[in-house]
Each structure stands twice: as C-alpha cells, then as structure tokens.
Amino acid sequence: MSGYAAQSFEAALAPYQFMRRDLRADDVALDILYCGVCHSDVHSVRNEWGGASFPMVPGHEIIGRVTDVGASVTRFRAGNVVGVGCMVDSCQHCSPCGQGLEQYCDDGATMTYNAVDRHDGTPTYGGYSDRTVVSDRFVLAIPDGLALEGAAPLLCAGITTWSPLRHWKVGKESKVAVVGLGGLGHMALKLASALGAEVTLFTRSPGKEEDARRLGAHHVVLSTDEAQMTAEKGRFNLILDTVPFVHDLNPYTQTLGLDGTLVLLGQIGPVGPDMSSVPLVMGRRAVAGSLIGGIAETQEMLDFCGRHGIVSDVEVIRMQDxxxxxxxxxxxxxKYRFVIDMASMKA
Known part of the structure; x- marks a missing residue:
C-alpha cells in the first residue's frame, strides 16, 4: 500500500509504503476515495496522549469503493461506496458489544490506526493511504446522494455528536447548547437542529454568529459576556462541549436546567480549573462524557443524514499538503474539516 506516515512524534508526515493483510472470509477491501483529517490525528502522531506506535498512518474518516469481499460477506459487493470510522474490530461478545456499543468494548475496541489487529497481531494503519481491508462488521453503507467528501467527517465528527444527542433523547422539546464551533461543533449544530431541538451556540468569538445561524443555531451567546451568560441560567437540557483543550466548565454548568447534562466531547484528559459542585447538587445536574458511537448508531446517523441532506462543511486538500x-x-x-482527496496520491 501507499500512504503517508509519521516515523516519530517529531517527524512530519511523509510518503510510506507498507503491507496490509490478505482478505479474510469476513473482510471487505476498498480503494479509499476520501479521508477526513481529525484533530485526534494530530494528537496521535505527536504522541500527546501517549501510547503512540511508529510508523503511524493516521486517518479514521474513510470513504471508499469496495473492490473485493471475503467468501462469507453478503452485505457488500464490489462497486459499493462505503465508510469506515474510528474502529475496525472489537471482541463482539462483551456486554457493550452486545448492546451495539463497540466503542466501549470491555476488551478494548481495535482502532483504525495505532492499534494491533486482535487476530494476527499486526499494526493497524489508517486512511491516509490508497487502499484498506476491514472486517465487514465495521463497514458502513453510505446513502445515495451525499457528497462523498462531505460524508467522510460524519464517520467521526458526525457520530461523536450524534451519539449523545440520541442517548439523551434530544427531540422537538429539547433545548440544546453547543460549546465551540469547530469540526465537532458545526456537526452538533446541524444534527441537533435537524432533530427539532432549539439550539444555542456558546462561543468566545462574536464573528461566528452568522455562520452559526447558517449551520442551525437559533441563538448565539458570547460566553465571555457575563450578562449574556447569566441570562441563560437554568435553561438547557443538554450541553455538548466540543472544546478540545482545558477550559472552565463552571460558567456552563449553571446554564443547565433541572436534570440537565453537560457532555464532554472534545477534551480528553484533565478537567480544570476546579469545578464547583453547587450547581450540580442544587439542580441534580451532571457532567458526563461520550466516546464516538457504535456501528449500529453510526449507520443510523448516516441514514438520517441521507434523508436530511446533511454533510460536513469541508475544505478538500491534496495528500501532499x-x-x-x-x-x-x-x-x-x-471551516470546518479538512478532507484529503486520495486521488492526489497518484499525482
């Protein structure tokens, strides 16, 4: 295979030749058409979360065309346009896997890159490459009519925001807030609005209001304005916090209503500064976390996006860039996600 890899946490990504496994009976082989660029790709190749294994071929927002299938595969055939997200395997027998929540596999889900294949012990390599081979259980059907470059980020940014919206049963009576307008935040606005919720964006940037409303926000609140934040006190059923770095959660927990929940999606690691328990205790409010989504709910999200014509706002780039x-x-x-056109690998 041809791809781009980091050889160390200090190295730039560069062309790399590597081997993928032969087709197993339950595998799908595909030519990669597009691959989204996720903030977690940067964290991983720079070993900011630890546990990095090199050489590393990143990429877990993959859109491809099936070229071959294993003998036992019945759901896909050559020519199908499909997607592969953040996971390529799990144990398939623990309680979370039995609930279709493979991302919480008790044995640890096998991630699309920087992981080890649970069957043969070889490293997994991601979508910054021309082709891949994946178990059919972790391959997703892409609805007809979706722009393929815009569909790629749905496989991470889309499902990361869809899963908590569904888990906390967001619908027409819901009041949802989104903290941060980036790759995750812009998908949260689109999906929450399409589900019928009243949607508010919390942002530190006054210049984002026009774009936020275009993406589905009904209200925009400047989080640095104390008066505006006070006016939102006790209002929201659910807050999706997409900010990918340490920040103060206290201003946001006070805007939750009774039994409201703030869900952390962007920041992985320490939460600072000290968080007051007062608004939590006094309103039975909660701070929670959520990790991507299971395969069944990812397919549900893709089908929903197909019906509503929802894709990510993307800037298409060459692999060389x-x-x-x-x-x-x-x-x-x-604004709001880079997507690699893998045809550029042949240029």
Missing part, C-alpha cells in the same frame, strides 16, 4: 493542514487546523484556520 497534510502537514500544512495540521498547522492550519491547530490555528482553527478551517
């Missing part, structure tokens, strides 16, 4: 894209993403210089 990935290092520049990383630097731009860290400066929030993208």
């Amino acid at each position: 990935i290092n520049t894209a990383y630097e731009r993403m860290l400066r929030s210089d993208v």
Whole structure:
C-alpha cells in the first residue's frame, strides 16, 4: 500500500509504503476515495496522549469503493461506496458489544490506526493511504446522494455528536447548547437542529454568529459576556462541549436546567480549573462524557443524514499538503474539516 506516515512524534508526515493483510472470509477491501483529517490525528502522531506506535498512518474518516469481499460477506459487493470510522474490530461478545456499543468494548475496541489487529497481531494503519481491508462488521453503507467528501467527517465528527444527542433523547422539546464551533461543533449544530431541538451556540468569538445561524443555531451567546451568560441560567437540557483543550466548565454548568447534562466531547484528559459542585447538587445536574458511537448508531446517523441532506462543511486538500493542514487546523484556520482527496496520491 501507499500512504503517508509519521516515523516519530517529531517527524512530519511523509510518503510510506507498507503491507496490509490478505482478505479474510469476513473482510471487505476498498480503494479509499476520501479521508477526513481529525484533530485526534494530530494528537496521535505527536504522541500527546501517549501510547503512540511508529510508523503511524493516521486517518479514521474513510470513504471508499469496495473492490473485493471475503467468501462469507453478503452485505457488500464490489462497486459499493462505503465508510469506515474510528474502529475496525472489537471482541463482539462483551456486554457493550452486545448492546451495539463497540466503542466501549470491555476488551478494548481495535482502532483504525495505532492499534494491533486482535487476530494476527499486526499494526493497524489508517486512511491516509490508497487502499484498506476491514472486517465487514465495521463497514458502513453510505446513502445515495451525499457528497462523498462531505460524508467522510460524519464517520467521526458526525457520530461523536450524534451519539449523545440520541442517548439523551434530544427531540422537538429539547433545548440544546453547543460549546465551540469547530469540526465537532458545526456537526452538533446541524444534527441537533435537524432533530427539532432549539439550539444555542456558546462561543468566545462574536464573528461566528452568522455562520452559526447558517449551520442551525437559533441563538448565539458570547460566553465571555457575563450578562449574556447569566441570562441563560437554568435553561438547557443538554450541553455538548466540543472544546478540545482545558477550559472552565463552571460558567456552563449553571446554564443547565433541572436534570440537565453537560457532555464532554472534545477534551480528553484533565478537567480544570476546579469545578464547583453547587450547581450540580442544587439542580441534580451532571457532567458526563461520550466516546464516538457504535456501528449500529453510526449507520443510523448516516441514514438520517441521507434523508436530511446533511454533510460536513469541508475544505478538500491534496495528500501532499497534510502537514500544512495540521498547522492550519491547530490555528482553527478551517471551516470546518479538512478532507484529503486520495486521488492526489497518484499525482
């Protein structure tokens, strides 16, 4: 296979040749058409979360066309356009897997890259490459009519925001707030609005109001304005916090209503500064976390997006420009997701 890999946490991504396994009976082989660029790709290749294994081929928002299937595969055939997200396997027998929540597998889900295949012990390599081979249980059907480049980020940014919206039963009577307008935040606005919720964006940037309303926000609140934040006290059923770095949660917990929940989606690691329990105790409010989504709910999300014509707002790039894209993403210089056109690998 041809791809782009990081050889160390200090190295830029560069061309890399590697081997993938032969087709197993339950496998699907595909040519990769597009691959989204996720903020977690940067964290992983720079070993900011620890546990990085090199060489690393990132990428877990994959859209491809099936080229071959194993002998036992019946759901897919050559020519189908399909997706592969953050996981490529799980134990398939624990309680979370039995509930269709493979991301919480007791034995640990096998991630699309920077993991080890649970059957043969080989490293997994992601979608910054021309082809891949994946178990059919972890391959998703892409609805007809969706722009394929815009569909790629649905496989991470989309499902990461869809899963908590469904778990906390968001619908027409819900009041939902979103903290942060980036790759995750813009999908949260689109999906919550399409589910019928009244949607508010919390942002530190006054200039984002026009875009937020275009994406589905009914209200925009400047989180640095104390008067505006006070006016929102006790209002929301659910807050999706998409900010990917340490920040103060206290201003947001006070805007939750009775039994409201703030769900952390962006920040992985320490939560700071000290969080007061007062608004939690006094309103039976909660702070929770949520991780991507299971395969069944990812397919549900894709089908929902197909019916409503929802895709991510993307900027398509060449594979050769990935290092520049990383630097731009860290400066929030993208609206709202980079997607690699893998045809550029042949250029």
